[in-house]
Amino acid sequence: MLVLLNFIAFLTVTGYALYLFTHIVYSRYLFVKLGKKEALAPNLKERLNAVLINVFGQRKLFKDKKSGFMHLILFYGFIIIQIGLIEIIIKGFIKGYEFPFGDAHKYFTLLQEWTTFLMLCAVLYASYRRYIEKLKRLQSKRDVKAAFVYIALTTLTLSILLALGFETLMLGHKPDFVYAPFSGVIAVIFSGIGTTAGTVLFYVFWWVHMVTVLAFMVFVPQSKQAHELFALFNVFFKKVGPVGKLRKIDFEDEEVEEYGVGKIEDFTQQQLIDLYACVECGRCTNMCPATGTGKTLSPMDLIVKMRDHLTEKGAAVTSRSPWMPDFAFKKAKANQWALQAASPELAATIETPNLIGDVITEEELWACTTCRNCEDQCPVANEHVDKIIDMRRYLIMTEGNMPHEATRYFQNIERQSNPWGMNRKERIKWREERDDIEVPTVTEVEEFEYLFWVGSMGSFDKRSQKIAQSFAKIMNLAGVKFAILGNDERNSGDTARRMGNEFLFQQLAQENIANFQACEVNKIVTIDPHAYNTFKNEYPEFGLEAEVYHHTEIIYQLIQEGRIIPRKEVKEAIAYHDSCYLGRYNGIFDIPRQILKAIPGVLVLEMERNREDAMCCGAGGGMMWMEETQGKRVNVERTEQALRLKPSTIGSNCPYCLTMLGDGTKAKEVEEEVKTLDIAEIVEKSLM
Incomplete structure (x- = not known):
């Protein structure tokens, strides 16, 4: 009779919990369905690979190795103990039940006990990181929900070991310290309470475990733990292709009355x-x-x-x-x-x-x-x-x-195709500043291998012009056939797109692509990582068919081919800064470093935040043209990170970054002691 009542109670509680769980999950499904439908790129292999690496491989979590290892135990531990959960449930209705694994069951028990114990340790460590170590990124107003997760998982794991320990007493078995070490210890500690008390306590902790499992199941989909349900689907359905590539707006759709997202x-x-x-x-x-x-x-x-x-x-x-x-x-x-x-x-x-x-x-x-x-x-x-x-x-x-500031930026781009509103006919003047370089336009040569896209910074900004000149000199020395568009060059539109003016971006993209096609451009090289990213990853959607290179890729190639050989010693301790649009957007980290290491006398210093973790200079997303009205300036913070290494030079691969870091050294009043140089400028020093 007691077993029957226990079974009825279990079915009642479980049924209600399953109803609530299904109701909440289905609600979330309906909420997601409120969004607009989007055609799914049919790249099944890439999607499955992303799931394997990021979900089952937990790759991103190991950026913080301590948290990564802890979460790995929780992730796989939670999966493993679900198998044991089935056995524990049946134990509540069939006394002493075990899966029919024969002699292999003892190894199953061993796996379950160690998994449960390691999960308990991982939960306690997670609690320590949040409440004792007080890891900054974990401090939030939602600590109440986080506390519930820790309490629930601690109760979940402890109740398993306690239930199994008291089951040993209920059945009158001897503790097995080899294959059931943790429940065995519990059985020894409470060995004097007798079979009846052992039976009562077994069912007490059996119910504690069941209620915790069911309560946690209902809690999961309406908390941050919902990631346990949605993360796999999120990784599988994410955009494929170049990272950071933005969605195209169809301006020819006459039914669209609003652009962008104004409602969830x-x-x-x-x-x-x-x-x-x-x-x-x-x-x-x-x-x-x-x-x-x-x-x-x-x-x-x-x-x-x-x-x-x-x-x-x-x-x-x-x-x-x-x-x-x-x-x-x-x-x-x-x-x-x-x-x-x-x-x-x-x-x-x-x-x-x-x-x-x-x-x-x-x-x-x-x-x-x-x-x-x-x-x-x-x-x-x-x-x-x-x-x-x-x-x-x-x-x-x-x-x-x-x-x-954004209004002024757009107006200047529309009128003069540069952010400052300077006369577009002055775009070509940068090449006249040095008489030791040859920079022909596409109309001045019969053929060229590369179109050198100088960009607005390289064309109009006095500091960035030096980068363009150095790169031109390097190509001259290597015998590279290249040409520029000159005054016919327009803005790439990258910043306009990131600031939200998709219409202006598409207009510029169509004009630039038409210009490229008219000049029969097959290869493009640029000193601007923002233009590089846009041309390489976003312009193809609008019809561009050309190979796109960043100037560091070409310099590295020329060194590898022996067409330029850095011989002159450049005694500089260089704190190298990874630009976001070359690094995180396009995965180019090693090439710039290999170039610097090929220069005699150069010592490459790595900032604490480097490569994928490198901090932004503060110029991206249109911030180059806008004032920071809150907090500390981003470029000053990044400059301070570089200065901690006591470098003689801060090196970069982007005219925007160089400008921001240069302003940072001025703000810190060290511009006389610490130079800011592009890789092309450093290489040129070693060639002359």
């Missing part, structure tokens, strides 16, 4: 999966240059706020309550959304939260440098930058709302 449902369904896949681990925020210098932007908070907003709005629009204890759900707001869906006229008299302004502030959107440090760190492949740019697109192209 304007995001694609894949973008909305991101919101529920978020782990809230803070890795993105920990590496964000905006957050680190006191700006309001926090990539993690951005995702979490949008997730809560989607949950609130989705619950009303789909008439699916996310269930009463949902931490993200706020009844008053949901009622407002429901009213909005049912009666727009009446709802107009009630203030409802807007995605931009109420949920996400404009200050947050304009603080982003689009460096992708957040995305590179994210263990579940969340893409923060494209969401920010989509909302910028709405502000600029739908509302016409933008900072005055």
Whole structure:
């Protein structure tokens, strides 16, 4: 009779928990379905490979090796003990039940016990990192939910060992310290309580375990633990192709009345999966240059706020309550959304939260440098930058709302095709500053191998002109046939696109591609990583068919081929800075370092944040042309990181980075002691 009552109680509790779990998960599915449909690129092999590497291989988590190892134990431990959970459930109804593994069962028991113990250790270590070590990225207002996770997992693991220990007493068995070491210790400690007490305590902890499992199951989909359900799908369905490539807007679609994202449902369904896949681990925020210098932007908070907003709005629009204890759900707001869906006229008299302004502030959107440090760190492949740019697109192209610096930038690009509004006919004058270089235009030569895209910085900025001149000199010495467009060169449109003006970007892209085709351009080389990334990864969608190179790639190739040989000693201790658009966007880290190492006398110094983890200089995403009004300047912070190495030179591969770092040395009043040089300038010194 007791077994029957126990079975009925178990079925009742489990049935209700499964109902709640299914209800909440299905609600999240409906909320995600509110987003726009997007055609899925059919690259199954690449998608499965991403799942294997990032989900089952836990690659991103090992950027922090301590957390990575801890999470690896939790991830696989949780999977392994689920097999044992089935056996434990049956033990509650069949006394002494074991899986029919024969003699091999003892090894199964050993695996389960050690897995459970290691999981307990991992949970305790995770608690230590958050509450004792107080790891900065883990400190948030959501510590209550985090505490519940630690308590639940601790209870989950301890109750397994306690239940198994008291089962040994219930059955009158001798403790097995070889194959059941931890439950065996528990059995020895309580060996004097007798069989009856052992039986009672077995069922007590059996029920503690069952209730914890079921409660945690209901908790998971409505908390940050939802990543356990959504992360795999998020990684599988993420965009394939070049990282950071932005979605194209079809301006020929006459049915579209608004551009960009002004409402949460304007995001694609894949973008909305991101919101529920978020782990809230803070890795993105920990590496964000905006957050680190006191700006309001926090990539993690951005995702979490949008997730809560989607949950609130989705619950009303789909008439699916996310269930009463949902931490993200706020009844008053949901009622407002429901009213909005049912009666727009009446709802107009009630203030409802807007995605931009109420949920996400404009200050947050304009603080982003689009460096992708957040995305590179994210263990579940969340893409923060494209969401920010989509909302910028709405502000600029739908509302016409933008900072005055952005307005001036766009006007200058439209009128003179450069950010300063300087006369476009002066674009070619940089080549006249040195009489020892030959820089022909495409109309001045019969043939050329490379089109040298100088870019607005190399053409108009006095400091960046020196980079263009040095690279031209290197190509002259190597006998490379190249030409420039001269005054016919326009802006690449990269910054316009990142700032949210997709229309201007597409206009520039079409004009540039037409120009390339008219000049029969097959290879393009540029000193600008931003133009390099745009030409290589985004222009092909608009019709560009050409090989694209960064100037460091060409310099490295010339050294390898022996067409240039750095012989002259350059005694410099160089703190090397990785630019975001060459590094994180295109994975080029080794080539610049190999070039520097090929120069006699050069000592390459690595900053604490380097390669994939390198901090942005602060110029990306249009920030080069805008004032920082909050916190510390990003370029000053990055410069200070370089100066800690006591270098004689700060080296880079990007005219934007060089300008920002140069301004940083001036702000720190060390510009006389510490030079800022591009790799091309350093190489030229070794050749002359």
